Amino acid sequence: MINIDIAKLSIAMNQSQLKQQASISVMKKTMDQAEMQSEQMIQMLQQSIQPHLGGHVDVKA
DSSP: OHHHHHHHHHHHHHHHHHHHHHHHHHHHHHHHHHHHHHHHHHHHHHHHOOTTTTSSOOOOO
């Protein structure tokens, strides 16, 4: 009976570790995607900057 409880405990611990590893893997993938999206957003914003716009204002009516 003690051997069965130890076996069950071992299985439960391994399942717990597997779930934790899967969660960490998903979190890392999500973080990588967020980093890639933020880099793309920065590149998009840098490309959209047009320093010559707004330098001259036409006040003729």
